[in-house]
Amino acid sequence: MSESLDGPADGSGVPPLAADPGGSSSAVRPGAALAVLAGAQFAVALSTSIVNVALPAVRDGVGLSETGMAWVVNSYGLAFGALLLLGGRAADLLGRRRVLLAGLGLFSAAALVAGLATTPWMLIAARTAQGVGAAAVAPAALSLVMQLFPPGPGRGKALGVWGAVSGAGGAAGVLLGGVLTEGLGWPWVFHASAIGAVLVLACTIVLVPATPRPDGAPRRLDLVGTVTVTLGLVALVYGLTAAGRSGWSDPLVLGSFATACVLLLVFVLVERRHPAPLLPPRLFSAGLVAPANLVMALLGSVWVGLFFFLPLYQQQVLGAGPLEAGLSQLPLAAANMLGSSLALRLARRLGPNVALAAGLLTQTAGLLWLSRISADGTFLADVLGPIVVIGLGLGIAFVQLTGAAVTGVRPADSGLASGLVNTTRQIGGAIGLAVLGTLAASTTASFSAYHSRAEALTEGYRTAFLVSALILAAGSALTPYLAHRSARQAEADEEEAAPDPAPRHPAPTTSR
Structure with missing residues (x-):
């Protein structure tokens, strides 16, 4: 280890990090490391939504059915979500930096193959492999962030950055997907993901330090x-x-x-x-893990559905091209980044649970507004206002839930907790998209006999947005339970930090 690791040189309060197996011993630069780790999370979030605008072109290019279009999204999200627990546990066992590098390598290779696909099965198989790589990247990156930034203002700011890039990645994916599909063709939607992952991998080797395997980490998978x-x-x-x-x-x-x-x-x-x-029961009794993950699953179900249905409404009903549909996501991305930057300030002023409830209710209001779209509407009249409101709420809520889901967890379980919060979001998204897609399709089918195709599709999308609003309203109703668990966790932390009271000796007795 270099001498600079004996103590933080920048006053950031970051503890020295020892090398793990296969790791690096370079000096810790928390800001640079956070930028790279946030880049890894951005790549993962980007790949969830970058195909959405390109789906009609992908369908024509490889011969996908309507159901197959949903599986291009779900195959990635499902493999991602189902294997995140394993990815988090592997990070704890094998070394977080090592698992992050392996995940980035698989992610980039699978994205390259997806861009070369000529048949539906080849594309869906490549997207599944890409999800496997993402399942290693996301928990390893988040657990590295949690170790680089101990509890305090520094961690709060780091989680604000994490929330901003996660939400912005979803919106930027739609934008970039539109630009690439219209400019270079749909294969470049996947090739761009591969190039981005390779760049992040190179920066990780240079700038991200390794961390020791925590005491008490599992010895086998x-x-x-x-x-x-x-x-x-x-x-x-x-x-x-x-x-x-x-x-x-x-x-x-x-x-x-x-x-x-x-x-x-x-x-x-x-x-x-x-x-x-893989998922020890003790984890659900630690801190706010259980309620935070439940709410995150509800948030994920709405998040993935929003980025799936919104571009389809703009292209199939409003007649927008891929580029126009992608550019229209910029206000959503900007609002999400603003909400993420405000999250820490709101938590200090209102308390984290009130800030979480405010974020969820803000999204609920935006989705209710979005459920009023019409078949002959316009972007400015029907879409712009709602997505700005939704983006603000999404940024606030995501930062609060990510922090809550890893609070009070043992160091040996930090990778697993990081994997779990990503798992619930992704699995919630996969299940939510399946449910919302079924509801939208059945609504469209029932309206098709008496209405035009545009009107029938619009009714389906309106149903999806309305149900999404109800889901988030249910999530906001759980915040009092989070507050109760927060109070219990605070009491436990105070008891653990309090010094042992001095022993009391009984007063001597005198014999008569």
């Missing part, structure tokens, strides 16, 4: 738990997606749900008996 939870979630999302096409009583749909129930039950039983479970 829970592969049985990984397989059962992954296949169970795939079966669940497949059933929800197929229900929109075949109906809820279709034998394949019912079989998918039954398979999901059995596999997820097996996962629970395995976790209760495994010596080093």
